[in-house]
Amino acid sequence: xxxxxxxxxxxxxxxxxxxxxxxxxxxxxxxxxxxxxxxxxxxxxxxxxxxxxxxxxxxxxxxxxxxxxxxxxxxxxxxxxxxxxxxxxxxxxxxxxxxxxxxxxxxxxxxxxxxxxxxxxxxxxx
Amino acid sequence: xxxxxxxxxxxxxxxxxxxxxxxxxxxxxxxxxxxxxxxxxxxxxxxxxxxxxxxxxxxxxxxxxxxxxxxxxxxxxxxxxxxxxxxxxxxxxxxxxxxxxxxxxxxxxxxxxxxxxxxxxxxxxxxxxxxxxxxxxxxxxxxxxxxxxxxxxxxxxxxxxxxxxxxxxxxxxxxxxxxxxxxxxxxxxxxxxxxxxxxxxxxxxxxxxxxxxxxxxxxxxxxxxxxxxxxxxxxxxxxxxxxxxxxxxxxxxxxxxxxxxxxxxxxxxxxxxxxxxxxxxxxxxxxxxxxxxxxxxxxxxxxxxxxxxx
Numbered sequence: 001x002x003x004x005x006x007x008x009x010x011x012x013x014x015x016x017x018x019x020x021x022x023x024x025x026x027x028x029x030x031x032x033x034x035x036x037x038x039x040x041x042x043x044x045x046x047x048x049x050x051x052x053x054x055x056x057x058x059x060x061x062x063x064x065x066x067x068x069x070x071x072x073x074x075x076x077x078x079x080x081x082x083x084x085x086x087x088x089x090x091x092x093x094x095x096x097x098x099x100x101x102x103x104x105x106x107x108x109x110x111x112x113x114x115x116x117x118x119x120x121x122x123x124x125x126x
Numbered sequence: 127x128x129x130x131x132x133x134x135x136x137x138x139x140x141x142x143x144x145x146x147x148x149x150x151x152x153x154x155x156x157x158x159x160x161x162x163x164x165x166x167x168x169x170x171x172x173x174x175x176x177x178x179x180x181x182x183x184x185x186x187x188x189x190x191x192x193x194x195x196x197x198x199x200x201x202x203x204x205x206x207x208x209x210x211x212x213x214x215x216x217x218x219x220x221x222x223x224x225x226x227x228x229x230x231x232x233x234x235x236x237x238x239x240x241x242x243x244x245x246x247x248x249x250x251x252x253x254x255x256x257x258x259x260x261x262x263x264x265x266x267x268x269x270x271x272x273x274x275x276x277x278x279x280x281x282x283x284x285x286x287x288x289x290x291x292x293x294x295x296x297x298x299x300x301x302x303x304x305x306x307x308x309x310x311x312x313x314x315x316x317x318x319x320x321x322x323x324x325x326x327x328x329x330x331x332x333x334x335x336x337x338x339x340x341x342x343x344x345x346x347x348x349x350x351x352x353x354x355x356x357x358x359x360x361x362x363x364x365x366x367x368x369x370x371x372x373x374x375x376x377x378x379x380x381x382x383x384x385x386x387x388x389x390x391x392x393x394x395x396x397x398x399x400x401x402x403x404x405x406x407x408x409x410x411x412x413x414x415x416x417x418x419x420x421x422x423x424x425x426x427x428x429x430x431x432x433x434x435x436x
Contacts, residue, residue: 019298021329022337022371024281026293087285098287098333099373109287 039118040126046071048111052095056105064091072125086119161248165258165312168395168431169218169226169243171345172359172384173403173411176320177245177258177310179224183436186218188230190406190429197422205425214406224248232406236269239407249311258320260308266407268300275299286333286371299330304409306343319346326363326412334376338369341412347388357397359384363412382411383419384427397429 039045049057049066057066064074075081080091087093094101096112107115166176170188180186194208202208216230218241228241247259280293303326310320322343331337342362349355361382365375386399402419403411417423 019301019329020327021282021296021298021301022284023293023296023299023330024283024286025330025332026279026281087283096287099285112287 037117038126039114039121041072041118041124042126044114045118048107048114052105052107052111076123076125081119081123083119083123086116089116089119092116092119159250159252159254162251162312165249165310165318166347167355167388167390168397168429170395170397170429170431171320171347171357172386172397172399172401172427172429173361173382173406173408174320174322174343174345174359175243175260175262175306175308176345177248177260177308179226179243179245180220180433181435182220182223184220185434185436186220186226186228187432187434188214188216188218188429190214190216190427192401192404192406192427193425195404195417195423195425196400210404212404212406218243230407231269232410234405234410237266237407237410238269239264239266241265256311258308258310260310262304262306262308264304264408266302266304266409268302280330281333284371302326302328302409302413304407304412306341306408308343316349317346320344324408324412326409328409328413331413334372335413336370336372339363339379339412340366340369353389353391355388355390357386357388357399359401361403361408361411363415377416379411379413379415380418380423382415386427393433395429395431399427399429400424401427 046068049071050068053066056062057064059065059067059070064080065071066074075091080089082089092112092115093099095105095107095115097106097109164178166178169176169178169180169186170190190213192212194202194205194210196204198205198208205211212232212234214230214232216228216239218226218228220226224245226243228239228243230239230241231237232239241262241264243260243262245258245260247255247257249255249258275295278295280295280299282293304324306322306324308320308322310318312318320343322345324341324343326339326341328335328337340363342364344360345358347355347357359382363379363381365378380402382401382403384399384401384403386397386401388395388397390396402417402423402425403415404417404425405411405414417425
């Protein structure tokens with residue numbers, strides 16, 4: 001009998017512990033990104049910066065300078081990029097939908113996805 | 127740390143199964159101070175459980191129904207003919223003294239819920255035990271079709287807005303848990319009140335939601351004739367920053383207020399009420415209720431129980 005009770009407790013504990021997730025329903029707007037597809041800095045990220053950011057983030061403007069000549073050297077520091085946990089990178093957090101700096105420019109979720117994918121792939125100057 | 131707390135909160139009601147078993151195997155202590163008679167009329171107080179658990183081997187059948195909200199007035203007969211109604215059919219069985227298990231199916235999300243309720247302390251007549259203490263746990267499985275789940279993409283990261291969402295469905299996403307501690311007291315033949323605290327967890331939520339929620343509960347009855355009482359419930363999902371995963375309160379669940387009338391006999395209880403939540407199982411109410419009682423969010427509902435003894 002003792003053993004039986006212990007078994008019940010164990011099963012209950014295991015069931016509860018094993019079944020505890022913290023999952024989210026993802027945004028439907030974001031286009032799925034193929035993790036194997038390489039995101040190029042010069043072909044994808046720079047145009048994204050020029051289109052959305054350089055009106056303010058330019059030489060003599062707000063740091064970081066995101067113009068094509070200086071963007072890579074400006075952001076390839078641990079302050080802006082964290083390849084270990086890409087979602088924590090400031091360059092991403094500052095502009096990702098739902099988490100951007102208060103009142104700051106926000107990218108669409110698919111643009112943010114590209115930026116994040118680029119960081120996840122090592123934030124290379126490719 | 128958070129994980130450990132959550133784990134304990136969830137496991138508590140299940141441990142009750144084991145401990146309740148222990149109690150029945152012990153010889154009966156000599157009776158000196160007996161439990162108060164009928165602190166409540168039934169095991170339900172609108173949307174909450176009570177401390178009242180019928181004698182061992184009692185089977186209970188319950189029908190819980192909520193109509194649509196009254197906001198459209200005459201056009202759908204104050205919600206009675208509205209499309210958005212919800213219904214739960216449930217069976218409860220008393221396994222041991224003061225320990226009941228239950229199973230039910232709800233229309234909304236086709237929840238299958240499994241519950242356990244244990245009244246570990248009963249208020250006694252001579253007041254040696256001044257209050258009753260009840261533990262309640264509910265595990266529910268969202269029973270919607272697989273197509274519904276396959277139609278969405280998921281994110282298993284700790285960041286609701288993480289855009290790399292090539293993650294897949296996993297069956298645990300259908301599960302949710304609710305555990306509650308209730309303390310009640312029959313103050314007089316007319317007045318009984320109970321207060322409680324609860325913990326809710328869903329394995330899957332929308333990006334603007336929280337997986338965990340702590341709630342506060344208050345309920346009571348005022349008996350005005352031998353068979354009739356006024357009853358109420360007030361359940362509040364608390365805004366606690368520490369356990370929230372959101373930076374601001376977007377669509378925070380609304381409190382659930384219900385006021386009703388109860389008519390009962392020894393084997394039946396009938397409750398009709400005007401209340402807020404459209405969900406019936408408690409975890410759904412605590413996390414997803416968006417009806418606001420201050421803003422036309424009230425609907426008519428009823429609870430009917432029938433008991434059989436074996």
